[in-house]
Every structure is written in C-alpha cells, then in structure tokens.
Amino acid sequence: MKVLLINGSPRERGCTYTALSEMAGVLQAKGIETEIFWIGKEPIQGCTACGACKKIGRCAFDRDGVNLCREKLAQAEGLVLGSPVYYGAIAGGMKCFLDRLFYAGKPPRYKVGAAVCTLRRGGGIAAYDQLLSYLQLSEMVVAPTRYWQAVHGNTPEELAQDLEGMQTLRETAASMAWLLESLHKANLPAPQPEQPKRGTNFIR
Numbered sequence: 001m002k003v004l005l006i007n008g009s010p011r012e013r014g015c016t017y018t019a020l021s022e023m024a025g026v027l028q029a030k031g032i033e034t035e036i037f038w039i040g041k042e043p044i045q046g047c048t049a050c051g052a053c054k055k056i057g058r059c060a061f062d063r064d065g066v067n068l069c070r071e072k073l074a075q076a077e078g079l080v081l082g083s084p085v086y087y088g089a090i091a092g093g094m095k096c097f098l099d100r101l102f103y104a105g106k107p108p109r110y111k112v113g114a115a116v117c118t119l120r121r122g123g124g125i126a127a128y129d130q131l132l133s134y135l136q137l138s139e140m141v142v143a144p145t146r147y148w149q150a151v152h153g154n155t156p157e158e159l160a161q162d163l164e165g166m167q168t169l170r171e172t173a174a175s176m177a178w179l180l181e182s183l184h185k186a187n188l189p190a191p192q193p194e195q196p197k198r199g200t201n202f203i204r
Contacts, residue, residue, distance in 0.1 A: 001031075001032050001033065001077045001078070001114075001180050001181075001184060002032065002033040002034070002035070002074040002075065002076045002077060002078070003024075003032055003033070003034050003035075003037065003076060003077070003078035003079065003080060003176065003180075004035055004037060004072050004073055004079050004080070005023065005024055005034060005036045005037065005079075005082060006036075006037050006039065006080065006082060006097075007020055007021040007036055007037065007038045007039065007082055007083050007092075008039055008071065008080070008081065008082055008083035008090060008091050008094030008097065008098075009038075009082070009083065009084045009091060009094075009118075009145060010040075010041040010091065010093060011041075011084075011140075012038050012041075013106065013156075014084070014118075014155075014156060015084060015118035015151070015153055015154075015155065015158075015159045016082045016083060016116075016117075016118045017036065017038075017082075017155040017156075019082060019116050019118050019149075019151050019159065019165075019166075019169055020036050020080060020082045020116065020158050021036070021168055022089065022169045022170060022173075023114070023169050023170070023172065023173035023176075024036060024115070024173075025170075025173075026170050026173035026174055026177070027065075027078075027177055028107070028174065028182075029096065030174070030177040032078070032177055034111055035072065035076075035182050037065070037069055037072060038092060039064075039065060039069075039093060039097045040065060041091075041093075042064065043093070044064050044066075044093045044096040044097050045061045045063065045064060045096060045100070046095075046096040046099065046100075046105060046197050047096070047100050049188070051105065053063055053100075053104035053105060057060060057104075057105050057106070058070060058104055058105050058137075059104040059105075061100070061104075061149045063088050064097070065097075066095065066097060066100045066101050066104070067104075069097075069101055069185055070101060070105055073108055073111075076111070076180070077111055077112065077183075077184075078111060078112040078114075078121070078126070078176055078180055079108060079111055079112070079113045079114075079135070079140070080113070080114045080115070080116065080176075081094075081114075081115045081116070081134060081135070082115070082116045082117070082118070083097070083108075083117050083118075083127060083131060083132045084117065084118050084119065085117050085118065085119035085120075085122075085123045085127040085150075086122040086125055087123065087132060088123030088126045088127065088150065089123070089126060089127050090127050090130050090131060092115065093140070094154070095130075095161070098131075098134050102137075102138055103131075103132050106156070107138045107139065108136065108138055108140055108143070109139040109190055110139060110140065110141055110190040111138070111140050111141070112141050112142075112143060112179045112180050113135035113138075113140040113141065113142050113143065114135075114143045114145075114172050114173075114175075114176055114181070115128055115131035115132050115135065115149060116128075116131075116148070116149040116151065116169060116172075116196065117131065117150050118148075118150075118151050118152075118153065118159060119150060119151075119152060120152065120153070121152065123149065124150030124152075125148055128148050128149060128150050128173045128188050139193075141179060141183070143169060143172050143175040143176040144175050145171065145172045145175060146168065146174075147164070147168045147183040148168075148172060149165075149168055149169060149172055151165035151166065151168075151169065152165060164197060199200075
C-alpha cells in the first residue's frame with residue numbers, strides 16, 4: 001500500500017513539508033510506502049473549464065506537475081493534502097493545482113484521504129475545510145481525527161513546538177493506516193453512484 005502526500009507550499013522544505021513528514025513517518029512505521037510530491041514554486045495554470053480533460057482523460061495543460069501527480073495518485077491507496085495558510089485560505093498555487101488534479105480524469109473514489117495546513121497564527125480552519133472539500137466531493141474516505149489538522153509555527157523549528165498539533169498529525173496518520181488495512185482486508189467493491197447523474201441548476 002502507498003500514500004501520496006502533496007506539498008502545496010512554494011517552499012519545498014518548509015513547515016508544510018515538516019508536517020507531512022511527521023505523518024509519513026508514522027505510515028512508514030506501519031509498513032506503508034509514502035511519497036511526498038512537491039508542486040513546485042513556478043506558476044501553476046488554473047483550470048479554464050475547457051472540458052478537454054473529459055475527452056482525453058487528463059488535463060490539457062501539461063506544463064506543470066498535475067498530470068504526473070494524477071499518475072502517481074492512480075497508483076496510491078491514500079492521499080494527504082498539505083498547504084500553508086495564505087489570507088485564511090490555501091496557497092494560490094495549491095488551489096490551481098487541486099482544481100485541475102481533481103477535475104481531470106478519473107476521481108480517487110474510496111481512497112483514504114486526510115488534509116493538513118500549516119499557519120503562523122489564524123485562518124487554519126477555513127483552509128482546512130477547503131482542503132477537505134476536495135476529498136469529500138471525490139467520494140474519498142476521510143481519516144478520523146480528534147482535532148483539526150492545523151499546525152502552528154512560522155518555521156519548521158517552531159512547528160515542532162506545537163506538541164498538540166504534531167500529535168494530531170501522528171494520530172491521523174495512524175487512523176489512515178488502520179483504514180487502509182481495514183479496506184484492504186475487507187476487499188469489498190465500492191458502491192456505485194446512481195446513473196445518470198442528475199444535475200439541477202437553481203435558475204432555468
């Protein structure tokens with residue numbers, strides 16, 4: 001089994017990487033392979049709603065790592081989304097990345113997911129909920145937790161001093177491992193959504 005952890009920070013080895021590494025350590029100790037995928041610091045193309053992905057099964061824009069990440073996600077059973085908090089929301093590059101990652105191609109239905117955001121002081125819950133929306137609207141199984149995965153610190157060293165936050169990350173990673181093992185042992189087919197999908201606009 002494998003868990004893909006996406007680092008949505010423009011800093012490759014900053015606070016978000018530190019938080020994801022804390023979770024990866026727990027998963028690895030339980031025999032689960034991990035990979036931290038950094039989205040990079042170069043500008044990331046936002047979704048233009050061109051609809052090409054529905055025809056070709058991947059995003060039409062191929063200048064960044066979105067399609068590569070989709071390939072890695074297809075081979076993983078679990079996914080962790082990590083982002084710093086900017087103005088009470090996830091980082092702009094991460095937003096562009098996730099919009100295209102989750103919209104293009106096959107959704108990661110019933111894979112195990114979790115989210116984590118890192119912040120200096122405030123705005124963490126709003127950013128955390130934003131990350132959860134990607135998981136929940138893709139029919140993923142969100143790992144249970146005792147507290148929000150919003151870890152405080154302006155540097156990796158400060159982040160390590162948030163003892164409760166780091167403990168929450170480790171417990172969430174342990175929950176992910178338990179869910180992955182449970183789903184693997186059960187080996188039950190995932191329920192299928194009703195067809196056709198009934199889209200209803202509010203204004204007609």
